[in-house]
Amino acid sequence: MKAELRGNPPPISLQNPSLFNTPQNSLSGALRGCLGSLDGACIEKLLLHCASALESNDVTLAQQVMWVLNNVASSMGDPNQRLTSWFLRALISRASRVCPTTAVNFSGSSGLQRRLMTVTELAGYVDLIPWHRFGFCAANSTIFNAIQGCPRVHILDFSITHCMQWPTLIDALAKRPEGPPSLRITVPSFRPPVPPLLNVSSEEVGLRLANFAKFRDVPFEFNVIEDSSSSTMGEMISRESSSLYSESLLNHLNPSMLDLRGDEALVVNCQNWLRYLPDDQKGRAQNVSLRDTFLEVIKGLNPQILVVVDEDADLGASSLTSRITTCFNYFWIPFDALETFLPKDNHQRIEYEADIGHKIEDIITYEGLQRIERLESGPKLSQRMKSSGFLSIPFCEETVREVKFLLDEHASGWGMKREEDMLVLTWKGHNSIFATAWFPSGLED
Known part of the structure; x- marks a missing residue:
């Protein structure tokens, strides 16, 4: 998908540097040393130049940079070109919001199309690269060890992957020497409006899990935390109201509403979830963010x-240029990983990259509570957890072996390392996903 810019200016050719000479020579300066070889570093430089122009409301200069990027971007090119096409799309979207009359846009498109997957398609999506399976494996192994000997287990599951994590754990519990525990899983009806999206309800997911658990002779119960303010099946929660739904969810996280039982071991699972809880303290009681309030409630x-x-990755900065730098260098990872084993026109690859494009658009286009993606790095999360009164649970060697065995099924570029409280998934040495385990400090006795 080549970005198509509307307007009168002719496309800027990389072989005609005179067209870059603005009065401030700023665009030519951004391209100095890059002509004829637009590698990742030069593309990043152009993206930052465009971001600076947008932050200063210089739409004319932003358009000029976009014309240059348009010569590079291609959704069927190499990883840098494919990634650039999504950044360009996001920058055009932001420019259109800053100045609705500006003559930049994708032809015939005002937003990204959201697709609904079948359960089978979701399974293939999760298996494509270890982006999700790494966390599933590390979490399930650690949970399995933590609940050894427990006859009843209740998992409170906060995840964006529609319970795809749990069949593996159910299978492991079925093989326990002392027999499987009675397992209960509770999920919220609220879900952040982000990919992957499924074409069946949470209740249907629970029914499928129940059938699998019955097949494996594991006593099973599935519950949904109902909230009348949540969207119905197939409806997307607006950006403006997403934080309100998150806050409403907190009111349901109490022993009575969750039907907590004294004979159950409670497990809380957060997979790609905390980032969607706003970290802005403004307007909240005692200046405590919703993210910290959630941890306090848990x-x-x-x-x-x-x-x-x-x-x-750290993607919560208020500065657009800071977010672009981190975002470009971080989301290069899945684009590069997919390049190693899928053809350029592979449909599954294109759809996976499109889901990353959703994230990029959100990170670049929106500000304040309208921006949903607010990632913080593993070390920052660890500090937050400790400040909230949690103690780290080290990952045992058995868990490390299981994760390594999982990674052996994927491309050789994937690796794993330990960093303080975390296990970290890496691609060619670059951190991509972290996994951590905790318990409340009051329970150490």
Whole structure:
């Protein structure tokens, strides 16, 4: 998908540097040393130049840079070109919001199309690269060890992947020497409006899990935390109201509403979830962010273990240029990984990259509470957890072996390392996903 810019200016040719000479020589300066060889570093430089122009409301200069990027961007090119096409699309979207009359846009498109997957398609999506399976494996192994000997287990599951994590754990529990526990899984009806999106309801997912658990002779119960303010099946929650739904969810996280039982071991699982809780303290009581409030509420439930898995990048900065730098260097990872084993025109690859494009558009286009993606790095999350009164649970060698065995099924560029409290998935040495495990400090006795 080549970005098509509307307007009168002719496309800027990389072989005609005189066209870059603005009065401030700023565009020519951005391209100095890059002509004829637009590698990742030069593309990043152009993206930052465009971001600076947009932050200063210089739409004319932003358009000029976009024309240059348009010569590079291609959704069927190499990883840098494919990634650039999504950044260009996001920058055009932001420019259109800053100046609605500006003559830049994708022809015939005002937004990204959201697709609904079948359960089978979701399984293939999860298996494509270890982006999600790494967290599933590390979490399930740690949870399995934490609940050894427990006859009843209740998992409070906060995840964007529609319970795809749990069949593997159910299968492992079925093989326990002492027999499987009675397992209960509770999920919220609220879900952040982000990919992957499924074409069946949470209740249908629960029914499928129940059938699998019955097949494996694991006593099973599935519950949905109902909230009348949540969207119905197939409807997307607006950006403006997403934080309100998150806050409403907190009111349901109490022992009574969750039907917590004294004979159950409580497990809380957060897979790619905390980032969608706003971290802005403005307008909240005692200047405590919703993210910290959530952790405080979870701590009050006294879980036996809390697992947090997320993408290892800082994308919550208020500065657009800072977000672009981190975003470009971070999301290069899945684009490069997909290049190693899928053809350029592979439909599954294009759709996976489009889902990353959703994230890029959100990170670049929106500000304040309208921006949904607010990632924080693993080290920052670890500090937040400790400040919230949680203690780290080290990953045992058995868990490390299981994760390594999983990674052996994928391309050789994937690796794993330990960093303080975390296990970290890497691609060619670059951090991509972190996994951590915690318990409330009051439970150490």
